[in-house]
Amino acid sequence: MAVPTDVIPRRPTLLFIVVLAMLFILMSVSSQTRVGDTRTMFERAVMTIFSPVPKFVNWVGTAAQDIHHGYLDMRRAVNENVELRRKVAALTTENLKLRQSEGDQKRLRALLAYAEKFDLQTSMAQTIMLDTAGRFKSIIIDQGAGDGVMVNDVVANANGLVGRVVLTTNDLAKVQLVTDNNCSVGSLIERTRRQGVVRGNGSNAVQLFDIPALADVQAGDRILTAGIDGVYPRGITIGTVVRAEPGQSLFKNVAVKPAVDFGSVEEVIVIHTRKIPPGVVRYAP
């Protein structure tokens, strides 16, 4: 028998009891079937109807977490990038310093070995100014009279002759380069022992003078100091002959390429030569 529709609102308590009874039966069934992890069809239906909500919430949560983690990762990456850049800069600086030190060490070692060839007293100096572009070719070194440097001391490096000291202060000295116009060096050709005079030509080259036209001079001959001018000791390399041509007079025109690259002189040896007393120099029998 069908229940009239207007009866239900009038009997809510009855409906309540009926509903509770049905729910109790449903629970009892559910508590029995749950053992095998099987869910009632009704439960499945409710889950299916409302499943978009948890799925959506989960999607939003996952997306929010992804965004959050992405942001954190980005922040971390930016910080890491800054840190790495700082490290790269520091390592680059350190690398440059090490390369510089390595270069310095090589040069100093070569210079030291070169200095040991002389039985004269030597000292090391550092070039602090370089003037090789002007008419007068000179360098300034960081050793002066206070360090025992005197005028006419010879300056060389591992490659060869640089010049001589022409002026000293207490802590600095000016060195006239062999390429200077006013510089003359008593010299000889290593192969033939033929002596001549090397003079600067104002540019970055030197010339060997007073070589007779018949003398044997070839390109590639090494030119050394002869030790006959009272300033430069014997045996320091000046340069190499690059060209030897017959001149218009009795002598040859011999062009010499200096052994030293004056544009890159850094450390030098100051050779404290034995000075000839002025009286002896001026003596005329």
Place this chain on the structure above:
Amino acid sequence: MRWLRFAIGLLIALTLHSLLDSFYPNALAFFNPYIILVAYYSMGGNILGAIVAGVLAGFVQDAFSNAMFGLHAFSLTVCAYVIAYINSRLALRGTLAFGACLGGAVIVNELVIYILVSLLVKQRIEMFEQALLVKTIFTLLFGMLVYQLLTLFLREEPIEATRRPAAW
């Protein structure tokens, strides 16, 4: 219209349920959004509507929790009926009245669950008293806040009572 509002409320409760499950898996042991919805709906005094609301909300909660299916539907229906019955007689209004109803509902709900679980599954719920206390406090606070927001900012009132006297 009132059922639409109830459906929206149910979706919000389920969203809260899912959110809490995702981020704080144990949070639902201390807070029940469904009972706030049922209590709010039952404050209207419509007993029939309250019973349906309790059953629906309970089914949704059951579907997405690991309890026996029908357990929460049963307990929420009991709560809904009690609140609606009282309101059909006394027509309680205001935040404090809602708070009292909600607090009572939470306690009744937990007690009903406790009894049913003891009867049907023969299990004892661990730390029942502590969980009941915490759940009552948190649910009450959150529910009263929601009620206050709805009445103050949305000019929302509990769904209007039908004022039908309950009778056998």
